[in-house]
Amino acid sequence: LICDVATGMYAYQSVATALYARRDVGVGRWIDVSLMASGAAFMGHRSPEAMLESGPLMSPNVPAGGYQTRDGWVMVALVTEAHFVHWCTAMQRPDLPSDPRFNSFPQRAKNEAALLEIVRDTMQTETSAVWLDRLRTADVICDPVTSLRDWYADPHVQAIGAASVLDQPGLGAFHVPRTPGAMAATEAALTPAPRAGQHSGAILAEGGWSDDEIAALLGDAA
Structure with a gap:
């Protein structure tokens, strides 16, 4: 999960950097971001230490x-x-x-x-x-x-608006963390997650499938 999130973050900053480069230099960029490379980048601070270490591994900063x-x-x-x-x-x-x-x-x-x-x-x-x-x-x-429930109830978390409330059909209202650094005025609207297969028909139609083909395919899936 950490690598999944890290890959999304690196992809986001790569896209933003590429857009600035296209605007300022007039040349776009090819973006290649993988789970493997993102996981390694997240551990980059350990690379020099790993190169210098020898002998049996020892826990750092004991007893932290x-x-x-x-x-x-x-x-x-x-x-x-x-x-x-x-x-x-x-x-x-x-x-x-x-x-x-x-x-x-x-x-x-x-x-x-x-x-x-x-x-x-x-x-x-x-x-x-x-x-x-x-x-x-x-x-x-x-x-x-703390648990996530404790974190959401923390006065500091509430004061800085670090979490939002999402009303998810079928589940009710619950808290979710906001994207760090995003301002409320520019942050994208928080919308419920789609139901399983909710947009299948529309996506297939965009791909050129006919109504009859979509109905048959979704009927088989059901």
Whole structure:
């Protein structure tokens, strides 16, 4: 699914770029966008790292990741050594950063299993709200892991209009994310998805099929 969406995004920007080129230079462009190439481009930031890596693979930025709390999940990110120190302070484990097993990103990667056991057990002792408050106070990058329903109900999401309501026949009204960056005044109207086969007749007619041929074909399909 990620490659599907990425391919659409790359195709869109390629078309826009080609249109500008035709306007400014007077020459169009041939566009060739594939799932394979789009997936690789999405991982482009990993290419230099992959060329430099040797030996067994190690997890990056240990112990960054998602953690279960008493009532949910939170995601914690680590970018610098200071983030790990601050996280340990929030967990009331100031001893961890000075432990030789955990005093650097490479060491934490080597001793990942031991560290994850400590962090997982600790994070389950409090609620998500408590951890988010402590981590943010300690200047640690974190956020709750939410469902889509929770995301749509978030005051910030509602305030910036990040989602729209679609009335889909047969399903009722439900939320869908809006295209990021699109202004309401220029965004295309949000319309329901067509029913299965809703436009089959019209499409076949455009292809030169007669009414009798279309009726026979759709009758066989039914």
